[in-house]
Amino acid sequence: MKPILTADNLSKWFDEVIALNSLSVSVGRGITGLLGPNGSGKSTLFKIAMGMVKPGRGEIRLLGQNPWSNPALLQHVGYCPDHEYLPPDATCREYLKLVGGLRGLSGWSLDDRINEAAHTLEIIKSLDRKIGDFSKGMKQRIKVASALLHDPPLLILDEPLTGTDPKLRKRLIEILLMLNKVEGKDIIVSSHVLPDIEKLTDRVVLLYKGRNIASGKVSEIRELLDQYPHNIVIESPSVRKIAEELMEYDWLYSLEFNEGPERILVKVSDPKSFYDIFPEIVLDNGYKINEMYSRDEDLDSVFRYLMEGRI
Amino acid sequence: MNKDLVSMVSLIYYSMRKLFLRRRFVICIGIVIFVIIVMFYASISIDGDLFFGINLLDRLILSFFAALLSMIYGTTILAEDIEDKSLVNVLTSPVHRCVSFLGYYIALCVSVGIMMLLVTAAGFFAYFIPAGIGYRRLDIFISFFLLTFMATIVYTIFFLTLNLIIKRTIYFGLFYVFVWEGFVGFLPGRIRELTLSHYIRSLGSHVLTEGDISRYSGSSYLASIYVLTIFTILVLIIGCGLFWNKDFP
Numbered sequence: 119m120k121p122i123l124t125a126d127n128l129s130k131w132f133d134e135v136i137a138l139n140s141l142s143v144s145v146g147r148g149i150t151g152l153l154g155p156n157g158s159g160k161s162t163l164f165k166i167a168m169g170m171v172k173p174g175r176g177e178i179r180l181l182g183q184n185p186w187s188n189p190a191l192l193q194h195v196g197y198c199p200d201h202e203y204l205p206p207d208a209t210c211r212e213y214l215k216l217v218g219g220l221r222g223l224s225g226w227s228l229d230d231r232i233n234e235a236a237h238t239l240e241i242i243k244s245l246d247r248k249i250g251d252f253s254k255g256m257k258q259r260i261k262v263a264s265a266l267l268h269d270p271p272l273l274i275l276d277e278p279l280t281g282t283d284p285k286l287r288k289r290l291i292e293i294l295l296m297l298n299k300v301e302g303k304d305i306i307v308s309s310h311v312l313p314d315i316e317k318l319t320d321r322v323v324l325l326y327k328g329r330n331i332a333s334g335k336v337s338e339i340r341e342l343l344d345q346y347p348h349n350i351v352i353e354s355p356s357v358r359k360i361a362e363e364l365m366e367y368d369w370l371y372s373l374e375f376n377e378g379p380e381r382i383l384v385k386v387s388d389p390k391s392f393y394d395i396f397p398e399i400v401l402d403n404g405y406k407i408n409e410m411y412s413r414d415e416d417l418d419s420v421f422r423y424l425m426e427g428r429i
Numbered sequence: 430m431n432k433d434l435v436s437m438v439s440l441i442y443y444s445m446r447k448l449f450l451r452r453r454f455v456i457c458i459g460i461v462i463f464v465i466i467v468m469f470y471a472s473i474s475i476d477g478d479l480f481f482g483i484n485l486l487d488r489l490i491l492s493f494f495a496a497l498l499s500m501i502y503g504t505t506i507l508a509e510d511i512e513d514k515s516l517v518n519v520l521t522s523p524v525h526r527c528v529s530f531l532g533y534y535i536a537l538c539v540s541v542g543i544m545m546l547l548v549t550a551a552g553f554f555a556y557f558i559p560a561g562i563g564y565r566r567l568d569i570f571i572s573f574f575l576l577t578f579m580a581t582i583v584y585t586i587f588f589l590t591l592n593l594i595i596k597r598t599i600y601f602g603l604f605y606v607f608v609w610e611g612f613v614g615f616l617p618g619r620i621r622e623l624t625l626s627h628y629i630r631s632l633g634s635h636v637l638t639e640g641d642i643s644r645y646s647g648s649s650y651l652a653s654i655y656v657l658t659i660f661t662i663l664v665l666i667i668g669c670g671l672f673w674n675k676d677f678p
Contacts, residue, residue, distance in 0.1 A: 132678055162678070170520045171676045187673065193523035203514035207450065219439025220522040222432030268523075 120182060121146050122272060122304050123167060128176035129328075130162055137162040139328035140176065145306055149298050151315030152308040153339070154325035160308040161200055163325070164276050168197050181272065193221075196265030200276040200308075204257055206250030210241060213249060214264055221268040228267075235263040239293060254409070255286040262290070266297075273297065275307045279314050283407040284397040291317045311412045312339065313393035348389040353409040357382040363399045367391070380408070436524040440532035441539070447509070448502060448540040456501060457544045460494055461551045468556040477560020479569075483640030485556065486573055490549055491633065491642075492626055495580040496610050498548070500602040502541050503588025506533055508598065511677065520677055527669040534665065537585045542578050549574045572636045580629045583657050587625070590668035593675060625660070628653040 123145040130138040138159045152160050165171040166178055169185040169192065178184070183191050204213060211232060218228040236242040239259040244252070249260065258278055265273055275294075279287050295318065297303045309315050315322055316336045324332040324339060332339060354360060357380055361373050369388035377383045386392040389412075400407055448454070468485060475481055510516040519529045553570045554562070591598050614624035621627045631647030632654065648656070 137678075165678060168521050170517070171678050172674075189523050189525050191523075192521055195521075197517075197521045199514070199517050201514050201517075203517060205515065216439055216443045217518050219442075220436050220518055220524070222435050222523065224435045264518075 121179075122181055123306060124177075124179045125163065126177045128163075128166070128173055128178050130159075130166060130171065130174040137328055138166075138174075141325070141328060141330055143323055143330045143333065145323065146321070147304050148321070149294070149305045149307065149319035151319050151322040151336070152306060152325060153310065153312060153315055153322050154308070155310050157327075158310075158325040159328040160325055161276055162328075164197070164199075164274050164306075164308065167274060168192070168195065193268065194270050194272055196268065196270040196273045198261045198265040198273070198275040198278050200280065202257065204249045204260060207248065209246050209248055210236075210252075210260055211245040213260065214245075214267060217264040218267045223268060231267050231269065235266040238266060238297070239263040240289070254281040255283060258282055258286075258290065262293075271303055273303055273305045273307075275305065277308055277310070279309060279311070281409060281411065283410060284400050285407075287314065288397055294318055311393075312336070313389055316390070348386050348392070348412060350384045350386065350389075350392065350410065350412050351377055351381060352384060352407065353378075353381045354405055354407045355380055356403075356405040359403065360399065360405060363403070367395065433524050433528045436522055437528050437532040437535070440519060440529060441536040444506060444510075444533060444536035445540050448506065448536070453501070453505070457498065457547065460498070461547055464489060464494070464548055464552040465555040468552045469559070472556040472559045477557060479566070479639055482556045483569065483573070483637065483642065486549070486552055487630075487633070487640055487642045490545070490552055491573070491577055491580060491629065492614070493606075493611065494548055495545055495577050496584050496606045496626070498544055499541050499581055499584030500588050500599075500606050502544075503537055503585045504592060504598040504602045506537050507589060507592045516677060526673045530669050530672040531665075534586055534589055534668070537589055538582055541581045541585055545577045545581050546574060549577055569637065569639065576629065576633050576636055579632065579657065580625075583625055583629070583661050586661050586664045586668065590664050590671065593668060593671040622648070625657070628656045632657070 121144045123143070125138075125141050125143045128138050128141045129136070141159065141163065143163075152163070154160050162171065166173050167180045167185055169188060172186055180191060181194055185191055208216075214232045214235070215228060218224075218231060223231055232245070233242065236245055239262055241256065241259050241263060244256065249257065252260070258281070262273075262275065262278055265275065278294075279290055282290060291314070294305060294307065298305055305318075307315070307318060312322075320336045322333065322336050322339055323330055352360060357375070361375075361382055364370050364373065364384060369386050369391050371385035371387050373385075374383040375381075384392070399405070467489065468482075471485055472482070507516075510519070520526070522529070549570070553573070557566055588598065588602055591601065595601055610624050610626045614621050614626035614630075627647055630642055630645045631652075632650065633642040634645040634647060635650040635653075637643045647653070
């Protein structure tokens with residue numbers, strides 16, 4: 119089977135900073151997770167794949183073609199960047215109309231595609247609301263919906279789950295799985311949270327400091343990562359109650375309340391169990407979660423560990 | 430409709446919406462109010478003298494505000510999209526980057542053109558209404574606005590392309606508008622031929638029959654048209670090439 123993305127000795131510098139360092143990778147069809155801490159080169163790889171950034175050295179192929187100066191290739195790819203760029207003064211529909219228009223859609227076909235994408239991402243009731251009023255999770259949905267507008271067979275999603283609460287995270291994962299299984303879309307998704315990737319796919323590529331340090335099955339990678347405690351920051355009006363619930367589990371390493379008001383730092387020795395159980399705790403008790411994210415530093419140390427002997 | 434055309438129309442609509450709805454549009458409104466006050470005061474001071482009125486329009490609007498507004502909007506339209514990361518939507522669209530650059534340029538020309546129409550109309554009517562407007566004066570207004578729009582077309586492509594070459598375009602832009610066009614462009618001798626305002630005023634000397642501009646001894650009508658057209662096309666091609674080859678990390 120032909121790979122959908124290949125990079126061969128790909129390097130990219132931004133002034134003095136090296137973003138990709140002789141990266142070689144091959145991504146096959148289906149869902150593939152790109153895992154790495156911030157600054158590992160995930161976004162740069164995606165930007166090169168989308169033709170936004172020129173490769174410094176080496177070669178990259180997306181769907182068998184060189185993506186640089188190749189706008190026709192973008193007809194087959196939907197992209198969701200990691201950064202926030204949605205116009206707060208526009209409604210969701212206006213924004214999707216703009217993106218659809220830029221992708222060459224107009225008239226009834228554009229309206230149909232907007233409704234279809236909004237239906238898939240479950241934002242149909244919010245289409246006429248201003249984006250500025252939306253939560254981070256809703257904005258992530260809009261970004262994914264905009265990537266779907268021209269119905270591309272390949273989706274490149276850069277950290278689509280970051281900043282979402284556990285409930286929405288679970289739902290977004292289900293939607294991405296559906297897009298792969300039902301609509302047959304290939305998906306390359308990046309994250310710095312292994313359990314998120316694990317729920318999506320069993321194939322991952324680990325990037326660290328611009329290099330591919332490991333690729334293969336999630337289970338193999340997880341064994342390495344789980345040897346280290348994970349730090350997870352939760353922001354919620356109910357942090358104390360959440361802390362009480364979490365204290366019942368033996369995988370809880372420590373709880374720290376010095377992260378700021380309504381914030382808690384949870385250290386867990388078994389992140390998989392945490393990510394499995396935590397959504398149930400939230401849903402059963404109706405807790406509101408404003409934000410939840412995994413601290414990079416821990417993952418960074420694991421990646422450093424994995425890198426030993428490879429440089 | 431062709432997909433590239435649909436994409437370009439969407440970009441033009443989006444960029445124009447951004448230019449008119451952002452707070453920066455206050456600058457245009459401020460200029461309109463300023464021009465109304467200055468022109469009205471001048472009109473009642475000297476009984477709406479035609480010659481003086483055209484001189485005022487020339488100095489205030491054609492030689493100054495056309496370049497200034499083009500600079501303010503030309504240096505920011507692309508820079509803002511890069512800064513707020515919305516450019517990613519344009520770059521990841523299946524459209525040739527040159528088409529997108531052309532879309533930005535058209536949006537800029539039309540937007541600044543509309544603003545200049547507001548400024549010119551405000552100045553013209555504030556000056557000439559107290560003295561009465563006849564057909565001849567309306568004719569002058571149309572000629573004067575077309576000249577201003579021509580200036581806008583030339584200045585905007587210059588500043589839009591400049592965005593892709595230097596980072597702090599606004600500082601260079603201020604220097605260019607005030608020192609190069611505003612000062613060097615009015616010096617005696619051949620050095621003024623190196624400024625765009627020289628060719629715009631030369632063109633004006635053939636289009637307008639009143640005011641100092643009508644007596645401006647510059648280049649011929651055809652030479653001015655050639656220089657301004659070739660400059661615009663050349664800078665547009667350079668801009669397309671730069672936009673096509675630029676990294677947007």
